[in-house]
Amino acid sequence: MPIAHDNNIHFLFEPRSIAVIGASQEPGKIGHAVLANIRAGGYKGEIYPVNPSGGQIENLPVYKSILDVPSEIDVVSIVVPAKFVFDVVKQCADKGVKYGIIITSGFSEIGNAEEEHRITSYANDRGMRIVGPNVFGIYSATANLNATFINGRIPPGRLAMITQSGALGLTMVGQASVENIGLSAVVSVGNKSDVDEADLMGYLITHADTQVILLYIEGIRDGRKFINVLKETTRAKPVIIIKSGRSQRGAIAAASHTGSLAGSDEVFGDIARQCGALRAVSTKDAFYWSKLLADNPLPAGENTVIITNGGGAGVMATDACEKYGISLYNDVEHLRQVFSPVVPTFGSTKNPVDITGQASAGDYTKAFSAALRDDQIHAAIGIYCESALFTAETLQEAVDRNYYQFKNAGKPLVFTLFGGEKTSNYEREARRRSIPVTDDVYETVSSLGAMYAYKHYIDELPENDVAVNMDVPAIDSIIHHVISDGRSFLFAHDAQKVMDIAGIRTPKTLKASSIQTAMKCAREIGYPVAMKIISKDILHKSDAGGIALNLENDNEVIDAYGAIIRNCRAAVPTASIEGVSVSEMVATGIEMIVGARRDNIFGPIVMVGLGGIYVEVMKDITFRSYPLGRREIMKMIKEIHSYPLLLGVRGEKIHDIDAVIDTIVKVGFVILNCAGISDIEINPLVVYGQGDGSKAVDVRIILSKER
């Protein structure tokens, strides 16, 4: 779906004119720093300082009011105290300013959301957009514009940074400068009352100077917009995300596992990955990844070799490769042919290629050159352990030349250097020259892993939703019936009807409202049976003692019926009880959970994981949003830790994974198409051997609150 970008967004990054409202003579004030930075950065457009005192600042005439500025203004930077911001924005919006960057703090971040809303609404209603409030400003290398109060010059380059946290953003700009990472743009989005990450990516996606985008996010307001723009952006360039701030929504009691787990940070991570973004846990990782992705070619294939002079370090790198999904080339015979001329007989030509502790810088170069010449090898990891034979003085010879040769040949080469002070001095200095070296194998390998993750994403064509034939009006009429009955969730027999319409198999179930009918139903279904309470006042049946399983004969049914009614009356004395459902006890299989919901932030999402009663403890689940095809659903299933159970353990045959995929497709389709339903959850979905399908044993369907 094409995205409606803000057609004016280039005016924010490349304004023809900028005004600083609250520009001050006093060097200690933010209003002074912003103006001074704009001047020092070499911005070529018109600059209008505004301050009621008038006069001159930085040799520029000061306007007493924005209304006195004779020409059109694209961007204003607002640096006046909070109580004056509305009036200032009002004047700007009335004058036709396109973007207002509100640096001022003191709005929704301290609970003053009303004033923030008043300001943004006034501006938006008049076509003016707001960045912030509570931001440090914007830097745009293309326009030589540094409208921030960052201390010092920002080096231009190819990484664009968008940050929700001002303080962390300022630190990250400083770190980028230490690492000699040039920036193409920096935007602080602060409270995101209007302009958000998605709006800004709308510009950066086609911005030629930006090669990698780094987002620091604390929370997302409009998940669908974010997902759509992120998907489009990652097709064009890598997007790295650091996200902090676990959502509290997960802690709120929700009526389904899908609901209570969906608010968690994991759902963001899963969906961001689905959209092709790379999620970094630290700023250090994020910078290493950014640098590698901005400066180096993506590998042409999957085969990576490790070249090391230390066996143990090679093993660590191997472990790291497994962790970050890097395939180590393992054609032993081919590796022998390539490396035996350059590896001593007591070394190893297997991957990791061990050139041994006696290797010198020259031996490294020979081994790298062999890897470089070979078409089967697509990427290399160099591990160096300082020794008397290979001292840090010769590192440059072993690292720099090989790195550039690999780069020119379109193969990534990354290094980990272990050693003393001289090694670490070299490492720091090489990194400043954008050579991918670290002092930790996991850091090195994680950057190559990010590169591969990105390559895998863009190598795959986007998928569409799976086509499904389903009688949606029939489901809607069940929902209407439930609504007219005054309930917000479906009884088991209603849910079973929805499953029948959706084509999801369920155990045979009958409804009984007396002991006699319960016995009759049990005989009709065939023993053993399960019995569950039917009451609109009892959603969590097992908590209320409303479930009895494995009932083998009439006597057990009689006892269980009495016990269920007693338990439920004791647990919820006011509950109106309609009777019990009697259903077939299903054969055992792997118990999965499949859920779908209309999420407040991300819209329709699906979930799959290991089912049973410990779902929220185990949290072995993954989420996806739409569009969603079968390939992505398969990926989702493979992501859960318990996936090997589906493949079969201890001689079991493989389970019916297609049946799990079909179930996800179908529950997702119901959520996408039946607006009246907010959550569907099947737990457990019992999955049998391949070809034998699955059964939805317990199905919970909850209706949308807004009707």
Ligand code: COA
């Ligand atoms: N139009 C133009 N200028 C105005 C004005 C108006 N309507 N109202 C006030 N001003 C001027 C003031 O006269 C002053 O100029 P002066 O130094 O010549 O007297 C200037 O604006 C600033 O006002 P002042 O009252 O001195 O405030 P300040 O500079 O101490 O603080 C902020 C202003 C915006 C910096 C402060 O309120 C704030 O929010 N600080 C936090 C900023 C922050 O951390 N943001 C997030 C970063 S991540």
